[in-house]
Amino acid sequence: MRAPDEAEFTEFAASTIRRLRSTAYLMCGDWHRAEDAAQDALVKVYRRWHRIDRTQGLNGYAHKCLVTAVLDQSRRPWRREHLVDTDDHTTPLHDPAGTIDDRLLVVEALAALPPSQRACVVLRHYADLSLEQTADVLGIGTGGVKSQTSRALTRLRELLDHPERSAT
CATH class of the missing domain: 1.10.1740 (Rna Polymerase Sigma Factor; Chain: A)
Known part of the structure; x- marks a missing residue:
């Protein structure tokens, strides 16, 4: 180069x-x-x-x-194997506003989505890519991005309204 x-x-x-x-x-x-x-x-x-x-x-x-x-x-x-560390050496952070907890809930809810839906939501709403850019990145049509994003947002709303369901 x-x-x-x-x-x-x-x-x-x-x-x-x-x-x-x-x-x-x-x-x-x-x-x-x-x-x-x-x-x-x-x-x-x-x-x-x-x-x-x-x-x-x-x-x-x-x-x-x-x-x-x-x-x-x-x-x-x-990569699918998860090692579990039974010794938790971390001390809890003082977070009076609960923002860390909120972020963790969102990350857990995103993890509960299928990979294609998760990719659509992250690229559209976090990476701020346009509909066309997201479709190009994922190699699908704009209609696919719209439907995947819609399903994902619906599921995220359900999971975030009832955080105890994110494990299912």
């Missing part, structure tokens, strides 16, 4: 990594997997950097790579 391209990519990666990581976290519910997915996405962007049309949405392509990375991770059998 040429030096100007390298510098441009480095600037893009530095400005995008936090957002990609946060988006991935909302899709998978695990910060370690989110970090891996964001890095995998940036590696894919780097490999195709000289071929990507920067006027047509570099962020869209990065999000497409991110969604693919998150979904690929979820298909790996070793």
Whole structure:
């Protein structure tokens, strides 16, 4: 890669990594997997950097790579195993407003959605992609994005109105 391209990519990666990581976290519910997915996405962007049309949405392509990375991770059998740490060494944070609890409820509710619905909601309402951009990232039609998002929002409302149901 040429030096100007390298510098441009480095600037893009530095400005995008936090957002990609946060988006991935909302899709998978695990910060370690989110970090891996964001890095995998940036590696894919780097490999195709000289071929990507920067006027047509570099962020869209990065999000497409991110969604693919998150979904690929979820298909790996070793990723489905969850280790349980029985020793909880963390001390509870003082959160008088309950905002941490609210965020955790939303993340748990998102985790209860099927992957396609979760991706639609996260890309549309967190990553702030347009209907067309979301459809392009997910490789489905705009009608599919609309119906998946509608179903997801309905289910999220149910889960957040009755948090005890998120485990089902």
